[in-house]
Amino acid sequence: MALRFNPPPNWPAPPEGFNPPPGWQPDPAWGPAPEGWQLWVDDSAPGASAGSAPQAGSAPVADPTGQSASAPSGDYAAGASPYAANMDYAQSPTPYHNQQATPGTSPQAAGWQPIDVGQGGTPGGQKPVTKQWWFWTIIAVVVLALVIGLIVALTGGDDEPVARPTSTASSRTSDDSRNTTSDDTDDGDDTPSDDPTSDDTTNDDKDDSNSSSSSSDVGTTMDDPADPEKDVLVFEAGDYEDDPDASFDVQFGSVEWDATSDIETEAGKYFYEDPGSGNVYMRVPVTITYHGKGKMDSYDLTVDYVKDGNTTEATSLYIDSEFRQQDMPRDGGTATGYFMFILSEDDANAQQGVFAVNGYYGTDELYMAAKSF
Template sequence: MALRFNPPPNWPAPPEGFTPPAGWQPDPAWGPAPEGWQLWVEDSAPGASAGSAPQAGSAPDAGWAPTQAVPAGASAPVADPTGQSASAPSGDYASGASPYAASMNYAQSPTPYHNQQQAPGASPQAAGWQPIDVGQGGPGGKKPVTKQWWFWTIIGVVVLALVIGLIVALTGGDDEGEQRSGTTTSSRSDDSDDSTSKDDSSSDSSSDDKSDDSDSSSDVGTTMDNPGDPEKQQITFTASEYADDPDASFDVAFGSVEWDATSTVESEAGKYRYEDPGSGKVYMRVPVTVTYHGKGKMDAYDLTVDYVKDGNTTEQTNLYIDSEFKQQDMPRDGGTATGYFMFIISEEDAKAQEGVFAVKGFYGSDELYMAAKSF
């Protein structure tokens, strides 16, 4: 049996033959329907099943067109005969600031729905009718960009990339966070002391030296197989970026090696400090000059020197005599200090006069190499 729309007595009277379209809800200004009121009754029934007949709140409007009103607070949604239920938009007018006047009838209610222009003779329940779901961000039910899963995925990827980039920037560079040292190919400054005693052929020798320097590889002094030449080169060490003075540096110049300096060492040490090197062994020593650049005073322990022959290492020996390097007063910016590094080696190695000095400066620097030679 056909059903008829049965508005409550506190609502305006609808136009003749009015049937609410899908999703329709009453104007919130009309107030909720009485508890238990039947909005749909059999067409043959004269009134509502709750026992109250509908009362006309206002005359039907001939110009009425199906509209959609905003939600009515606690009022129940209106269902049409097909069983579809109206879903209310968000309660924009719950605060009481309703755009509807209390005397407004069905024809005066504004509609937020589209496709409601009915062709002549068309039913209000036309199949092409679609609501605009304002709760889903606009026509077609599209969600706002900020509610799309891909939007937050992109944001997460960008943030992750920035974090990784920041970590790489903070920990980049040398794994040990140290500035590596290098060798220089500049001529030794003490060469000029003998320049006055040389004849005109010295200029040719100087030219040959410069030619040899220019031909040398950039990795001179970085391996034991390619050590620096103490007559032509010096080693420069630079402090770590984490040192008290990251700009500090010092140059190291090696002198001529005294392969068997046992008698000299015994004389300087005296009988109370001298220690016999042992059978078949001798004292070997080399003078080392450092030139310091930086704040404060250089620390003697910032420089270490080992003697290496055929891969075998001999560490320096200290008798605490005045000529030793670590007994010298260390320089400040621009100053120099010279002292001997002393080693106990075999008589055979002393006669062979071969080997290299393995040199380290500052903490964490690369080990560099200088040839051990007499000149």
């Protein structure tokens, strides 16, 4: 039995001798075969010839490609096949017009390649990767991971507050060197000596301005402020400053409880501002000594005046004597300038209170008594 492929009339004419391989499917654009159309015919059967329409009532022939083989419907049984001799079917538009087969290749190789229409047109019946559900799942997971990583990188991955180092309070005489700490003692023994001459020595030491007479706790609370006549406050930089090893010493001078007249004279009529009825300007000179790399920033030091728990912040007229107007020092250098406050006349006359002092960001506040001497 010799089987011949018999395409329906609504399909393009196949190359001569074309024999579909197993698994071949027609292009869906061609449309379905007419109902009952027999795709394969037996050329060895009596009366069968190439290009003839299938005969009605002929026995179905098994289809090697897996297609259903059946007799044609009534529409084609009466000789109305488009393969009739009076129809030039070869001139109908087909995928092979204006194409030349490559020399040495069969007509079948030039076109009519097997495709699996039922599986999206890809060889082997597989969907493209981009149409697989797991492909887009992987893409989504990767994008989500990148977004999370970017958020973590921008936020530093840590929402906890950073613990800053606290300041150290050192109370010592103004003539002490930087290397002298408040804990330095001669022998660590404060017991009076039995030597009669020791009393004279002790009395001399009390009068000696170069001797240390304080503890490291002085100045750490408002109830026990440091004494400006003999004590110095020390602030050490934290890990996040430009120079984490830097520090500066702060020494306070005698308070001018009512410096209104002097300030008015210095500021002049263009800069002076009246403190208001019943108020006066109070000011105190402050000297800093810097130890570290680069130049100290004047805003690393802030001073408030506190009385009975009430805070008065420093004010400014931008006159030459103010602390903020001074040139800041480098390692070993000093700078002196006034911190100025507006007080009521009653508070100025009371001559009581403390200065709350801050050095560097995040350090503990230290306290210096406000006094005249």
